[in-house]
Amino acid sequence: MSGEHAPDGAGEPNGHGHGGGDGDGGRDGRERPRDRTPRIPAPRAAADDREVLEAAAPPPPPEVPEVLEVPEFPEALSHDVLKSLLGAWALSACAADETKAVEDHLTECAPCAEEALRLRDAVGLLHTERSLDLDPLLRNRVLDGCLGRRPARVPVPGWATPYDAETARLDALLRDIGDSEWHAPVRLKWFADEEATTRKTTVAGVIGHLMTVDGLVAKALGLDDPMGSAGPESPSDRTESYWHSSRFPPTRTVREPWREQSHALIRTVSFADRGAAELSVSYGDFALPLRDALLDRAFECWVHAEDIADAVHYPYEPPAAAxxxxxxxxxxxxxxxxxxxxxxxxxxxxxxxxxxxxxxxxxxxxxxxxxxxxxxxxxxxxxxxxxxxxxxxxxxxxxxxxxxxxxxxxxxxxxxxxxxxxxxxxxxxxxxxxxxxxxx
Incomplete structure (x- = not known):
């Protein structure tokens, strides 16, 4: 700018001023050695200067795509493995997939199904039986489960379903009653000739009566008869013989053989061919085809279940309408x-x-x-x-x-x-x- 004092050498044509930084002489005119190294270091990039660092940094290695692991589906469990899980299943200690695998297996394997029932019964003994009075809805839930359960792989013949249903309902009632109620008095009633007849027994005695008469059907199917091969043919004679076979009255222990016998009858007719429905079952003075004999047993099971329910003061509903x-x-x-x-x-x-x-x-x-x-x-x-x-x-x-x-x-x-x-x-x-x- 005009009119101002310029610094030394600022306007000299040879460029030897302060602003040169690499001239050959100083203010005293003496020659100095030529030094190309800058007297002031070049400015360094700040540590937080991301743009400079990123520009100077080498490019990152190419990303390797992540390999996704494909889940492996569990293989079907073998019979031995499923059998080993029955104990845990009975205790409700299996995982969800194991529970499903075991229950699917039980519909196909009869030995494992029987073992599972035994284990479930054993688990029931580990817990104190609770009175129905503590939970009035328990009995309804049990009966609904019995009548509305999932159909079996081997279906029960239609003519045997009333017996299957009535024995299941009675078994649910027997499970609910206490030890003392097995000795509750029950008065059986029937009509003979021109007058009503009664006979006094106990809840356990009624179950023994049902078991011995059901033995006539078991004998016709080639199963074990609780009265033996030489047992009486008449239902009343069989019952009297059973009641007098021991000087001690029946106890709740009669439930298990009756229950096993009813299950055996249903399993047998389910696996039998169609001609089994016409198999003759002798009652001594008369005979019925197997389809009618099981219907007769279903009817008597319901009638005596109501007798038991009245004796222990529990409600009991009639059979399904069909x-x-x-x-x-x-x-x-x-x-x-x-x-x-x-x-x-x-x-x-x-x-x-x-x-x-x-x-x-x-x-x-x-x-x-x-x-x-x-x-x-x-x-x-x-x-x-x-x-x-x-x-x-x-x-x-x-x-x-x-x-x-x-x-x-x-x-x-x-x-x-x-x-x-x-x-x-x-x-x-x-x-x-x-x-x-x-x-x-």
């Missing part, structure tokens, strides 16, 4: 033969007309109302006749459960609250014949 309908149908089919037997014994009015087998004769319209209800036409003159609406001479209406109570001897025929219309003599004979179906 099962109740089959029980009523069996009783309706047995009434004509029972009526004919009462005629031979002089306990019923004689037939009014002769009919050939298969032809229609006089009939009584039996109308069952409520759950399991329906309409049946009972032939009056011959068991071989066919009942029909066209030849109806009387009409009787009853509730389904009340009809079953009549057929089990728990309601006298003269006290049955029936709607009646038509031939009074025919109505009386049919009601008394229905009551005569009962037995010890």
């Amino acid at each position: 099962h109740l309908n089959r029980m009523i149908d069996l009783a309706a089919r047995l009434i004509p033969a029972t009526l004919a037997a009462r005629r031979r014994a002089g306990l019923a009015a004689p037939a009014r007309c002769l009919v050939t087998p298969g032809s229609p004769g006089r009939s009584l319209h039996l109308e069952i109302e409520g759950a399991g209800g329906g309409d049946w036409y009972i032939p009056l003159d011959s068991p071989a006749a066919v009942g029909s609406a066209a030849h109806k001479v009387a009409h009787v209406a009853l509730d389904g459960v009340e009809f079953c109570q009549l057929a089990s001897g728990h309601v006298p025929p003269q006290d049955a609250a029936a709607g009646q219309n038509g031939d009074r003599e025919a109505i009386r004979d049919v009601l008394f014949a229905a009551a005569s179906l009962s037995r010890l």
